[in-house]
Amino acid sequence: MKPDNTADALRMEVRSWLHEHLPRQWRKAMTGCDQEAFVRAQREWFYKLAAAGYATPHWPQGWPGGGRPLAEQKIIYEEVARADAPRLILYFVSLYHAACTILEWGTQEQKQLYLPRILKGEVWCQGFSEPNAGSDLASLKTRAERKGDRYVINGQKTWSTMAQYADRCLLLARSGKSDPPQGGLSYFLLDLRSKGVSVRPIAQITGDDEFAEIFFDDVEIPVENRIGADGEGWAVAQSTLSSERGLTLVELTQRMRYALPRIVATMREQGLIDDGARRRELGELIPKVHAACALADRYLLKRISGEEAPGDASVVKLYYSRVLREFVSLGMRCGGLSAQFQEDxxxxxxxxxxxxxxxxxxxxxWSIAGGSDEVQRNIISERLLRMPREPRNWQLSGERS
Incomplete structure (x- = not known):
């Protein structure tokens, strides 16, 4: 088979660009910094990537860097992981969830209005999960009542990444009654500066406040800011949730592979490099990490060839979350007592x-975000293995506690 010179050329192009433009010692600068400094650094990194076309290779042709086939997108993400570049956490929803949803479901007017703003740095967040509607998203309670040419929104969202810095929100709300409940949902593009919107950061155990909760008190949204038809929100939301699959999984698994030397460095620091037990654990972990990379690669190849099956992404996501847990647990054990103290x-x-x-x-x-491990197992069993679905009501199954 002849070598793919185009792929090799692209890989070297991206690698060279990253070598020149990657923020120097960014890890040191971002360790222990406050959230405001982090947001400034994210904006600067986003503008560099966007100008080079590396922030939007998954967008259609005509947009900066857009129109690349999946195989070329994969190369870009592999090189970003290899270079240990900062993850674009601030713009993740903007570049994937918002852009891909608008591209697939938006009107021409919505595309012309919102997509250029994303490229100029507009930040989006996602308003899906609620305090009592996480994995069971269809049970959400936030209401959207139609009043003439507007909807009035009341309710609460939680676990919304970087919502405190967002300009707009992808909002899923209940606009009508339906059985099943998925049929009563509608999808909106909300300006977070609207009257009646309150955003409150959530303090995490790590000391970070990456997530926030959003409160809606008689918030008005024009009908033209609905995306999709009334009651069609569940279908739109499925497109949103599937927009990050493939490339994200490739990047995450590759980041874990390139981080294996950090465990070795910890073993050296703690005098464990010749410890038989720890070396055996590392030897068991390494093939699992490489298997996670191979699974992600295989999944993306199936997408490229049009052979993706329902549940394929869940296999990769579930396996990644389990291997990641083993990865960091081994790092903790190798670090000994010093690894028990939380640093910045x-x-x-x-x-x-x-x-x-x-x-x-x-x-x-990662056992919860993007669908819990339990949800992934259900998807794999029902959609990939074609096993019987769980009864919607446990009482119908004849089981008793």
Whole structure:
């Protein structure tokens, strides 16, 4: 088989650009800094990536860097992971969830209005989860009551990433009654500066406040800011949630692979490099990390060839969350007593920074975020293995506690 010179050229191009433009010693600058400094650094990094076309390779042709095939997008994300570049946490929802949803479901007017603003640095957040509606998203209670040419929104959202810095929100709310409940949801593009919106950061165990909760008190949204038809919100939301799959999983698994030397460095620091038990644990972990990378690669290749099956992404996501937990747990054990003390965390890093207490706590996010492990197992069993669905009501199954 002849080598793919185009792919090699792109890889070297991206690698060279990252070598020149990657913020120097960004980890040191982002360790222990406040959230305001982090937001400034994220904006600066976003503008560099956007200008080079590396922030939006997944957008259609005609947009900066857009129109690249998935195979080329994969190369860009692999090189970003290899360079240990900052993750664009501030703009993740903007670049993926918001942009891809608007591109697929938005009117021409909505595309012309919002997409250029994203490229200029407008920040979006996601208003899906609620205090009593996380994995069971269809049970959400936030109301959207139609009054003439406007909807009036009342309710609460939680776990909204970087909402305290966002300009707009992808909002899923209940606009009508339906059985099943998915049919009564509508989807809105909300200006967070609207009257009646309150945003409150959530303090986390790590000391970070990456998430926030949003409160809506008689907030008015024009009908033209609905995306999709009334009651069609569940279908739109599924597109939103699927927009990050593939490339994100490739980047995350590759980041974990390139972070394996951090465990080795910890072993050297603690005098454990010749410890048989720890070396055996590392030897068991390494093939699992490489297997996670291979699963992500295989999944993306199936997407490229059009052979993706329902549940394929869940396999990768579930496996990644389990291997990540093993990765950071080994780092904690190798770090000994010193790894039990929480240090200042690195904003913009992944879940494998080498700050083991923080990494360990953050690793649990991936058992929940983007669909809990239990939800992923249900998807795999029902959609991929075609096993019987769980009864909607446990009483119908004849089971008793």
């Amino acid at each position: 965390f690195t904003r913009g890093g992944g879940q494998e920074t080498g700050n083991w207490p923080v990494d360990f706590m953050n690793s649990y996010n």
